[in-house]
Amino acid sequence: xxxxxxxxxxxxxxxxxxxxxxxxxxxxxxxxxxxxxxxxxxxxxxxxxxxxxxxxxxxxxxxxxxxxxxxxxxxxxxxxxxxxxxxxxxxxxxxxxxxxxxxxxxxxxxxxxxxxxxxxxxxxxxxxxxxxxxxxxxxxxxxxxxxxxxxxxxxxxxxxxxxxxxxxxxxxxxxxxxxxxxxxxxxxxxxxxxxxxxxxxxxxxxxxxxxxxxxxxxxxxxxxxxxxxxxxxxxxxxxxxxxxxxxxxxxxxxxxxxxxxxxxxxxxxxxxxxxxxxxxxxxxxxxxxxxxxxxxxxxxxxxxxxxxxxxxxxxxxxxxxxxxxxxxxxxxxxxxxxxxxxxxxxxxxxxxxxxxxxxxxxxxxxxxxxxxxxxxxxxxxxxxxxxxxxxxxxxxxxxxxxxxxxxxxx
Amino acid sequence: xxxxxxxxxxxxxxxxxxxxxxxxxxxxxxxxxxxxxxxxxxxxxxxxxxxxxxxxxxxxxxxxxxxxxxxxxxxxxxxxxxxxxxxxxxxxxxxxxxxxxxxxxxxxxxxxxxxxxxxxxxxxxxxxxxxxxxxxxxxxxxxxxxxxxxxxxxxxxxxxxxxxxxxxxxxxxxxxxxxxxxxxxxxxxxxxxxxxxxxxxxxxxxxxxxxxxxxxxxxxxxxxxxxxxxxxxxxxxxxxxxxxxxxxxxxxxxxxxxxxxxxxxxxxxxxxxxxxxxxxxxxxxxxxxxxxxxxxxxxxxxxxxxxxxxxxxxxxxxxxxxxxxxxxxxxxxxxxxxxxxxxxxxxxxxxxxxxxxxxxxxxxxxxxxxxxxxxxxxxxxxxxxxxxxxxxxxxxxxxxxxxxxxxxxx
Numbered sequence: 001x002x003x004x005x006x007x008x009x010x011x012x013x014x015x016x017x018x019x020x021x022x023x024x025x026x027x028x029x030x031x032x033x034x035x036x037x038x039x040x041x042x043x044x045x046x047x048x049x050x051x052x053x054x055x056x057x058x059x060x061x062x063x064x065x066x067x068x069x070x071x072x073x074x075x076x077x078x079x080x081x082x083x084x085x086x087x088x089x090x091x092x093x094x095x096x097x098x099x100x101x102x103x104x105x106x107x108x109x110x111x112x113x114x115x116x117x118x119x120x121x122x123x124x125x126x127x128x129x130x131x132x133x134x135x136x137x138x139x140x141x142x143x144x145x146x147x148x149x150x151x152x153x154x155x156x157x158x159x160x161x162x163x164x165x166x167x168x169x170x171x172x173x174x175x176x177x178x179x180x181x182x183x184x185x186x187x188x189x190x191x192x193x194x195x196x197x198x199x200x201x202x203x204x205x206x207x208x209x210x211x212x213x214x215x216x217x218x219x220x221x222x223x224x225x226x227x228x229x230x231x232x233x234x235x236x237x238x239x240x241x242x243x244x245x246x247x248x249x250x251x252x253x254x255x256x257x258x259x260x261x262x263x264x265x266x267x268x269x270x271x272x273x274x275x276x277x278x279x280x281x282x283x284x285x286x287x288x289x290x291x292x293x294x295x296x297x298x299x300x301x302x303x304x305x306x307x308x309x310x311x312x313x314x315x316x317x318x319x320x321x322x323x324x325x326x327x328x329x330x331x332x333x334x335x336x337x338x339x340x341x342x343x344x345x346x347x348x349x350x351x352x353x354x355x356x357x358x359x360x361x362x363x364x365x366x367x368x369x370x371x372x373x374x375x376x377x378x379x380x381x382x383x384x385x386x387x388x389x390x391x392x393x394x395x396x397x398x399x400x401x402x403x404x405x406x407x408x409x410x
Numbered sequence: 411x412x413x414x415x416x417x418x419x420x421x422x423x424x425x426x427x428x429x430x431x432x433x434x435x436x437x438x439x440x441x442x443x444x445x446x447x448x449x450x451x452x453x454x455x456x457x458x459x460x461x462x463x464x465x466x467x468x469x470x471x472x473x474x475x476x477x478x479x480x481x482x483x484x485x486x487x488x489x490x491x492x493x494x495x496x497x498x499x500x501x502x503x504x505x506x507x508x509x510x511x512x513x514x515x516x517x518x519x520x521x522x523x524x525x526x527x528x529x530x531x532x533x534x535x536x537x538x539x540x541x542x543x544x545x546x547x548x549x550x551x552x553x554x555x556x557x558x559x560x561x562x563x564x565x566x567x568x569x570x571x572x573x574x575x576x577x578x579x580x581x582x583x584x585x586x587x588x589x590x591x592x593x594x595x596x597x598x599x600x601x602x603x604x605x606x607x608x609x610x611x612x613x614x615x616x617x618x619x620x621x622x623x624x625x626x627x628x629x630x631x632x633x634x635x636x637x638x639x640x641x642x643x644x645x646x647x648x649x650x651x652x653x654x655x656x657x658x659x660x661x662x663x664x665x666x667x668x669x670x671x672x673x674x675x676x677x678x679x680x681x682x683x684x685x686x687x688x689x690x691x692x693x694x695x696x697x698x699x700x701x702x703x704x705x706x707x708x709x710x711x712x713x714x715x716x717x718x719x720x721x722x723x724x725x726x727x728x729x730x731x732x733x734x735x736x737x738x739x740x741x742x743x744x745x746x747x748x749x750x751x752x753x754x755x756x757x758x759x760x761x762x763x764x765x766x767x768x769x770x771x772x773x774x775x776x777x778x779x780x781x782x783x784x785x786x787x788x789x790x791x792x793x794x795x796x797x798x799x800x801x802x803x804x805x806x807x808x809x810x811x812x813x814x815x816x817x818x819x820x
Binding site for chain 1: 518525528675678688690695702
């Protein structure tokens, strides 16, 4: 490696000794117990690639740190749950706990936030942190396919797990976001406190409407400094087509940072995969080999503060609303009235009668629901939710309203 | 600063003591001579922001390193000329010579290449490294304005110098590219050996033709590993509209790295300006404060090797050729014949009769030159140059042929 110091893999622990790993590990000592490996006097650095917030991964990492070994990990779940305690342990032992591979794979966002932006005050970090979701949304958009079809495709291609919940419901993104926020803002990691919505509810109708209105829909993780505290949220987001983040397609990840000195920095690259993980892990090992011991989150672990969480109801922004409205006199007027009552101004309204199908009766019933799309000016989440609750009760709509937050970028 | 160590500006040297710098430096010791400041026992780190490859900047940086001070510089000209020698001096003294601000401003490309990609073998580094050129090309494209008009606008807005040669003729990009190639490939810095073409020759006709063919024109610096050595070249480049680099507009810079493990990584952000420079300089200072002493180019200075320069004539790629062809029988056949003789296959040919101007005679002379655009399949620079030389001699064209290299991205 270019670090100028010989680095050797001396010992390995894994479940299956016989599996072909594409590299020869026959010269390595073999441990059946990762905790025993972590404590082995033969190693300087313990690299944890098992995954999982508890069990063997946690025990082995704790054991390694307690034994004064540096640790490199790609385990976002472990760090999202126990990051602060592990960082404190590493600090007490004077060793590194590095985790470049745990967020956004091969993109060096950890090092960038922790070191390159050390002199900046970060205002917002946001990004596409889950390749599975971005792959699904990209295919839905390009091919007009349903969410379910694209998910099945992603599973077939190995981009999505058999149980895809962790990815598509946004939890994976929330874990990664909580790690980025710890470095960017010094927020104590609390993945459970992240507001999370996944992409299951997104329909091709939403994607087509977004396109017409000049937006694309992405699952974003957004952490930002606001007047009332910090927001950490994960949800499908309408982003202007002209923004760099809108142009990130397929399994690619991207992270943007807005900060006082650097303005806006955008990094894009592979978010997952063995090679991308290897690139990040090697970077962490090279730092250790060079003797660069950085605080895990770029500051003493004791300096991470419980984050002053801005209430999601106080979130301000534009909103996209799609309603399925019964086509009868007064229905739209009633909806418009509810918006006005809640102080919500509408930037655009798209009401377009569905083209009648060839087999449809010549005079469709006037009650048939028609899609109505509303784009609001900036308003609060509380106002929108209240308006939509009232609209639902009024009975002019046939389905639960669809609501997608709009994010603007300077 | 988040580095956990107090950092103070203790002394300053500048020409004009009275200028308002927006910050209070009255507590700092004032030096009229930067070399004296560089040797002052009161400082640990010397930050050089004077510029220039020789004179005060060089003397002061050499003096600081010789006195065992760390140096942080934004001076690409100095490093492009004397980088290897200065890096060797820093190494001998056990101090850092950091230069994140010297290439691509606020984009942490130096740290990324040097540290984050330490375990990768880099195949190609390319980017938009000059905001002035990108601003001009973006405006030409968006507004259909001539190069001269856009340059004047850039000068009015302070994006271009009164003497714009250094920027628009590509030398600034070449300096930065030679620094990136030193880290990416271990090439000894030799900015004079970089093949350089600027953007003066680009016309709105080229930009329009590129647009029709699915390309945009960018001034790229490209350093790549080839079978015969390393290419380092700076020239206007046709890039596919779908590539991330094509979508970088205005004064923004972007750098892409292609490497074995990470695949493709793209970083974009502010390439110039006081704040972006400050961000990068603070990053370099924070590394020093943390005690992270990295070899200037990510390896011992003695390991930089004179680079096995791949001959530009051996460069392979697609080419865009715009010819102004006399509209007479046999002209096009002769051109096509010359291409074929040189073994060049054409991917597309666009010949479109110029719309007659309102004041043009009803039957324009058949001799009036008409634009012909050719896009070749991959061929060598030698073949293209030879074909164009022959075509010029044949006398069917009214102007020197325009030739723009096409760069493809995986």
